[in-house]
Amino acid sequence: EDKVVQSPLSLVVHEGDTVTLNCSYEVTNFRSLLWYKQEKKAPTFLFMLTSSGIEKKSGRLSSILDKKELFSILNITATQTGDSAVYLCAVAIYNFNKFYFGSGTKLNVKP
Amino acid sequence: KAGVTQTPRYLIKTRGQQVTLSCSPISGHRSVSWYQQTPGQGLQFLFEYFSETQRNKGNFPGRFSGRQFSNSRSEMNVSTLELGDSALYLCASSSQGSENSPLHFGNGTRLTVT
Numbered sequence: 001e002d003k004v005v006q007s008p009l010s011l012v013v014h015e016g017d018t019v020t021l022n023c024s025y026e027v028t029n030f031r032s033l034l035w036y037k038q039e040k041k042a043p044t045f046l047f048m049l050t051s052s053g054i055e056k057k058s059g060r061l062s063s064i065l066d067k068k069e070l071f072s073i074l075n076i077t078a079t080q081t082g083d084s085a086v087y088l089c090a091v092a093i094y095n096f097n098k099f100y101f102g103s104g105t106k107l108n109v110k111p
Numbered sequence: 112k113a114g115v116t117q118t119p120r121y122l123i124k125t126r127g128q129q130v131t132l133s134c135s136p137i138s139g140h141r142s143v144s145w146y147q148q149t150p151g152q153g154l155q156f157l158f159e160y161f162s163e164t165q166r167n168k169g170n171f172p173g174r175f176s177g178r179q180f181s182n183s184r185s186e187m188n189v190s191t192l193e194l195g196d197s198a199l200y201l202c203a204s205s206s207q208g209s210e211n212s213p214l215h216f217g218n219g220t221r222l223t224v225t
Contacts, residue, residue: 032211034213034214036216040218041199041218041219042114042115042201042216042217042218042219043154043201043216044216045213045214045215048211048213050211088154090154090214095167097142097144097159097161097166097167097205097212097214098156098159098167099144099156099214100156101146101153101154101155102153103153104153
């Protein structure tokens with residue numbers, strides 16, 4: 001059974017801290033791994049990763065994929081209260097446009 | 112470019128009724144997917160449409176159905192509503208359903224079944 005597992009389920013940090021969110025997966029016909037941020041309603045796209053070892057970076061956020069060990073991490077440095085959200089990991093498979101989502105990591109950044 | 116638009120934003124229905132949700136994808140996007148999000152189950156895939164054809168379906172009962180129109184707009188219908196259908200229903204579009212094409216989500220429709 002295809003599955004995506006995220007850890008931790010929730011995390012509380014203080015502004016300025018660095019956090020690492022984890023995503024492991026077991027799927028057939030892996031195509032890509034994506035990270036989304038969900039604050040209130042719509043998950044917003046952060047990164048798409050298809051190749052191992054190549055870091056994607058956007059400001060204070062970065063992510064990397066390990067296709068051998070079947071996991072990805074999302075790093076957030078110098079966290080701000082605006083980073084508080086649920087971070088979702090999704091894996092796309094080679095079956096048209098089907099994605100499997102993890103249950104998310106709820107990040108709470110305190111001032 | 113306008114984002115994915117879902118209507119209505121909120122719905123309250125009673126058990127046994129049916130409901131239709133609407134989604135307008137980003138202009139130029141031909142693939143539309145629907146997801147159900149609940150606190151216990153997370154985001155669960157319902158189905159995906161491309162050029163008016165359902166290409167993929169998740170593990171939901173036949174009470175859940177959908178369709179896509181020639182302008183790529185999509186509707187989702189749930190018949191004989193059950194309490195467990197209460198959830199946030201998210202629509203997402205992508206350019207052509209091809210590789211390296213992320214989903215772009217709408218704000219969702221919050222359905223409450225009483």
